[in-house]
Amino acid sequence: MDIKLVLDDHSSVYSFAQGETILSAVEKSFPEQKRSIVAGRVGGSLVDLATVPTSDETIELVTTASSEGLEILRHSASHIMAEAIKELYPDAKLAIGPAIDSGFYYDIDMAKTLTPEDLGTIEEKMHEITQRSEHFMRRDVPIAEAIQLFKEQGDQYKVEILSEIPATTVSLYTQGAFTDLCRGPHIPSTGYLKHFRLLSIAGAYWRGDEKNKMLQRIYGTAFPSKEELTGFITAREEAAKRDHRKLGQQLDLFSIQEQAGPGLVFWHPKGAIVRKEIEDFWRAEHIKRGYEFVYTPHIANLELWKTSGHWGFYQQNMYSPLQVDEEQYMLKPMNCPFHILIYKSQVRSYRDLPLRWAELGTVYRYEKSGVLHGLLRVRGFTQDDAHLFVRPDQLNAEVKGVLDFTRYMIETFGFTKYNVYLSTRPEHSVGSDENWKMATEALRVALTEMELPYKIDPGEGVFYGPKIDVKLVDAIGREWQGPTVQVDFNLPERFDVTYVGEDGKEHRPVMLHRVVLGSMERFFGTLIEQYAGAFPVWLAPVQVEVVPITDVQEEYAAQVADRLSARGIRAKVDTRREKMQAKIRDAELQKVPYIAVVGAREASADAVAVRKRHEGDQGVMQVGDFLEKVLEDIRTKVIFP
Numbered sequence: 333m334d335i336k337l338v339l340d341d342h343s344s345v346y347s348f349a350q351g352e353t354i355l356s357a358v359e360k361s362f363p364e365q366k367r368s369i370v371a372g373r374v375g376g377s378l379v380d381l382a383t384v385p386t387s388d389e390t391i392e393l394v395t396t397a398s399s400e401g402l403e404i405l406r407h408s409a410s411h412i413m414a415e416a417i418k419e420l421y422p423d424a425k426l427a428i429g430p431a432i433d434s435g436f437y438y439d440i441d442m443a444k445t446l447t448p449e450d451l452g453t454i455e456e457k458m459h460e461i462t463q464r465s466e467h468f469m470r471r472d473v474p475i476a477e478a479i480q481l482f483k484e485q486g487d488q489y490k491v492e493i494l495s496e497i498p499a500t501t502v503s504l505y506t507q508g509a510f511t512d513l514c515r516g517p518h519i520p521s522t523g524y525l526k527h528f529r530l531l532s533i534a535g536a537y538w539r540g541d542e543k544n545k546m547l548q549r550i551y552g553t554a555f556p557s558k559e560e561l562t563g564f565i566t567a568r569e570e571a572a573k574r575d576h577r578k579l580g581q582q583l584d585l586f587s588i589q590e591q592a593g594p595g596l597v598f599w600h601p602k603g604a605i606v607r608k609e610i611e612d613f614w615r616a617e618h619i620k621r622g623y624e625f626v627y628t629p630h631i632a633n634l635e636l637w638k639t640s641g642h643w644g645f646y647q648q649n650m651y652s653p654l655q656v657d658e659e660q661y662m663l664k665p666m667n668c669p670f671h672i673l674i675y676k677s678q679v680r681s682y683r684d685l686p687l688r689w690a691e692l693g694t695v696y697r698y699e700k701s702g703v704l705h706g707l708l709r710v711r712g713f714t715q716d717d718a719h720l721f722v723r724p725d726q727l728n729a730e731v732k733g734v735l736d737f738t739r740y741m742i743e744t745f746g747f748t749k750y751n752v753y754l755s756t757r758p759e760h761s762v763g764s765d766e767n768w769k770m771a772t773e774a775l776r777v778a779l780t781e782m783e784l785p786y787k788i789d790p791g792e793g794v795f796y797g798p799k800i801d802v803k804l805v806d807a808i809g810r811e812w813q814g815p816t817v818q819v820d821f822n823l824p825e826r827f828d829v830t831y832v833g834e835d836g837k838e839h840r841p842v843m844l845h846r847v848v849l850g851s852m853e854r855f856f857g858t859l860i861e862q863y864a865g866a867f868p869v870w871l872a873p874v875q876v877e878v879v880p881i882t883d884v885q886e887e888y889a890a891q892v893a894d895r896l897s898a899r900g901i902r903a904k905v906d907t908r909r910e911k912m913q914a915k916i917r918d919a920e921l922q923k924v925p926y927i928a929v930v931g932a933r934e935a936s937a938d939a940v941a942v943r944k945r946h947e948g949d950q951g952v953m954q955v956g957d958f959l960e961k962v963l964e965d966i967r968t969k970v971i972f973p
Contacts (some may be wrong), residue, residue, distance in 0.1 A: 461508070
């Protein structure tokens with residue numbers, strides 16, 4: 333049987349002997365690449381290399397250089413980890429162990445509470461297993477047989493999964509003495525796994541349900557090469573240094589207080605300074621672009637949320653109703669219905685449009701405790717929100733205006749790299765097919781005319797309309813959710829929003845929902861990690877630390893700080909009874925952009941010895957010259973390390 337084997341852009345025709353596997357053909361046809369080839373694709377389906385071809389179909393060979401091949405490698409690594417765990421802890425019960433974007437994990441139910449030290453022990457056992465080069469062997473069995481097998485092993489989680497599978501047979505994979513439930517495919521043997529690392533331990537409710545038992549989740553990763561693994565670990569370590577939760581505590585920026593409840597943010601004075609600078613800049617730029625500001629309540633009658641559709645489509649993310657005067661009220665998860673009510677408070681003319689209304693509105697959304705994450709996933713947050721009411725003929729210009737505004741804002745904060753996505757209609761939504769088509773096309777045309785490259789994100793729109801998502805790429809290449817713009821034909825219909833046209837008749841406006849930064853909390857957290865806590869001068873809580881060499885210069889240091897403060901520069905004097913070197917070190921740890929050291933010589937010359945963050949000594953400058961330098965950095969919003 334002559335079958336074409338395709339590897340990347342190369343192919344060869346191989347004559348299969350009866351009963352010969354794809355793996356055998358690979359070893360003979362592509363001996364130099366055989367360790368990178370982990371599966372085949374036959375007729376569009378992925379298969380193990382242990383597969384014996386039965387027809388003359390072309391076989392595409394899958395390597396670890398592809399996303400599919402890397403996923404196979406990582407999923408196989410999760411099985412090897414599970415085997416190691418069962419050898420070390422025979423009473424452990426296994427739940428699920430999938431590959432994920434950054435590696436793999438396995439959820440385990442066991443009496444022992446694992447520690448980071450245990451990860452090293454499990455890793456050692458995994459290396460033993462890979463050295464044994466155990467073959468991954470697939471067999472298809474009746475589902476009743478599989479259930480009986482896992483009952484005998486005491487793996488009730490596998491039994492539960494199997495009881496819900498609407499099939500008569502399932503596939504099992506065995507390597508060595510270990511058997512697991514899996515669709516496959518897998519690498520040919522455990523020896524194919526060379527470069528892996530176990531990363532962390534976390535808790536995870538079985539099936540993500542807080543009512544179920546908490547399991548232990550072990551995360552790991554695997555790569556085809558040592559270089560790739562090393563690069564990943566290095567990036568991970570850099571990310572840990574930038575963790576906004578750690579830096580938020582170190583720099584005294586914010587906290588989340590257990591006594592108040594999870595997901596609720598307390599802004600400390602230094603963090604509040606940064607937030608105020610962001611908000612002041614935000615307001616000034618909105619005024620330049622013809623926006624007006626509104627303020628709205630924190631709660632509203634439940635009927636409002638039924639009209640908007642949030643109660644029907646977003647209820648799981650809303651808090652329970654509050655009983656007030658025999659009526660039910662809800663904490664607001666969104667600002668949009670409130671802005672609609674302001675619009676409807678009077679008759680609007682076509683001459684009034686577009687209306688651009690912005691609000692830093694605090695909203696409340698119920699998030700499960702397991703997904704809360706510092707400032708990035710919270711329960712109460714302030715949305716950088718705006719809604720535009722526009723005529724259909726204004727839609728294109730207004731969408732492009734929002735995109736231009738967005739680009740200016742994020743680039744000012746140092747995000748010069750970002751990815752753009754067009755998110756289309758989700759499975760559960762409101763509105764006609766016609767409206768969704770028009771809304772989606774309006775966003776697509778605007779992106780095209782703005783020459784913004786984008787990808788389609790199928791089904792990720794909101795229930796009332798499609799959207800453009802801009803995801804920020806930070807200094808170490810990570811992607812963060814940021815600005816968004818949504819076109820909405822549906823809420824104006826649900827609320828019967830109209831304007832009087834030039835013809836004297838009522839017409840329906842189009843509504844744009846948009847944020848140019850996101851929530852203050854998430855954006856602040858993103859900024860902390862982007863800058864590793866070293867904020868640009870204009871945002872820094874303390875812009876200049878004045879350090880007297882001895883207490884004799886404290887009076888002069890105070891005079892310097894006063895002159896800086898009088899010009900709007902945030903300056904403070906370190907008067908602690910510490911050595912100069914210690915004061916400088918502490919200021920550097922607090923990531924102050926400029927340190928102005930003053931001794932006897934500087935005091936006599938009306939000067940300061942300047943140190944710049946991460947650059948060190950800048951020499952002696954006259955106070956007036958130094959002041960203007962700092963002001964210029966603030967004015968231009970310069971970003972330096």
